[in-house]
Structures are given as structure tokens and as C-alpha cells.
């Protein structure tokens with residue numbers, strides 16, 4: 151990985167933490183992946199400077215994230231241990247803000263996640279958060295999902311049915327009710343293979359992952375719903391309309407914070 155990419159991950163992570171992890175934050179969701187490591191580095195600095203809420207509790211999204219929290223000496227809590235608060239919009243949240251990485255983010259801040267296989271718990275934590283803030287380097291910033299991330303949509307599936315699910319996914323048509331959902335005629339689903347273990351990747355939850363290639367994704371919420379309907383699909387690595395901000399580190403050293411394009415229009 152080039153120094154430029156690492157530097158851009160770091161600057162996006164530091165800026166997002168500085169903006170969102172104020173002393174008023176009591177419960178913080180911690181995402182997974184290599185960019186989140188920098189976010190936890192910054193949290194540790196803030197902790198050492200007494201700039202965090204002394205009662206701060208961090209909610210992990212994977213085994214990796216749980217370890218990062220423990221190594222930083224921060225307090226961890228599982229989602230189920232937290233009280234559920236009814237918010238003004240009729241939602242149910244337990245977490246003030248979650249900071250997480252992404253594999254690709256489009257102009258509406260729909261994201262592909264799960265490159266590291268953590269998207270099930272990441273989505274559970276994001277869903278219980280008042281605010282989801284994404285952090286990434288410039289390679290993940292795109293207009294349409296699929297333009298940049300070519301490894302496919304991560305889909306966590308039950309090992310009991312992975313072959314049936316693969317076949318069903320590969321028979322999905324690209325058109326639905328007259329509109330095109332994705333670029334390729336039919337998806338191609340690959341069982342993710344482990345690198346230093348023989349056989350498939352087994353997630354933190356004991357499941358398999360199919361990486362489903364469809365080309366560009368024109369309607370992320372529809373594709374997310376379509377895949378999710380297949381029995382045995384546990385979670386789809388498309389996060390539609392969940393993030394409210396995305397921070398990108400650029401290759402020139404600058405940082406950009408984006409909000410969904412439709413939000414910009416509403417504010418104009």
C-alpha cells in the first residue's frame with residue numbers, strides 16, 4: 151500500500167473523529183478495516199489528552215474492532231447491552247455516532263462494505279446509530295457504485311445453502327419493472343477463499359461470503375432488497391441511505407467531507 155493512500159486514510163479518519171467524537175458523545179460505534187485503525191489511534195490521543203467523555207463506551211463491529219478498542223484501553227459494550235432510545239424521528243437508537251470505513255461510496259453516500267467480511271455487524275451497529283460517518287481514501291470516492299470497487303458486492307450467506315444461493319443470485323435479471331438495476335446481464339457470484347487457510351473465508355459469525363459481481367449498480371436500494379430476499383442470505387454489503395457524511399482523504403493531502411447529493415439540493 152502506498153504511503154499516499156495510508157496518509158489519506160489517516161487524515162480522513164483524524165478529521166472525522168475530531169468533528170464527531172466530542173466530549174458529549176457517550177456511545178460510539180467503531181467500524182472495521184484498515185482505515186478505522188487510524189480513527190482508534192486518534193481516539194487514543196484524545197483519551198490521553200482527557201478530551202473524551204470519561205464514560206465513553208465503544209461498540210465494536212467485528213473481532214478486529216473489539217481488539218482495537220481493548221488495545222486502546224477504551225471500554226467496550228455489545229449492542230445488546232445498551233439501552234434503546236426512541237428518537238424524535240420514530241427510530242430506535244442506542245449509539246450517538248458510528249465511524250466506519252467503506253470499500254466504495256457513491257454520490258448519495260450509498261456504500262459497498264464487507265471487503266473485510268464485517269458487514270453484518272457493521273450494518274447492525276449502523277442501524278442502531280443516530281449518525282453513520284464513513285471514512286475512506288480517495289480511491290473509494292465515486293459517482294456510481296461499481297465504478298471503483300470491482301471485487302463484487304459482499305454477501306454473507308449460510309454455509310448450509312451457499313450453492314443454492316449462488317445459483318439464485320446468478321439467475322437474477324438486471325431489469326426489474328422496466329428499469330435497469332445493474333450493468334451486467336446476470337451477476338457472477340464467487341465464494342470468497344481464505345488466504346492463509348485452505349477453503350472458504352468463515353466470518354466472525356460462522357458464515358460464508360459470496361462476492362457478487364454485477365458491474366455498475368444503478369439502483370443500490372433495489373439490489374440490496376433483491377439479494378436480501380433470498381433465503382439464507384444473512385446480510386448484503388450494500389448500505390443504502392445509511393450514511394450522513396463521508397470523509398475522504400485526497401491524494402494531494404486535502405480532506406473533503408461529503409453529504410448526500412440530494413441533501414445538497416434540498417438545502418439550495
Ligand SMILES: O=C[C@H](O)[C@H](O)[C@H](O)COP(=O)(O)O
Pocket residue numbers: 181182183184185186250251252253262263264265266267268269272
Ligand atoms: O468488512 C470490512 C469493512 O466493511 C471495512 O470497513 C471496509 O472493507 C473498508 O476497509 P478498509 O478501511 O480496510 O479499506
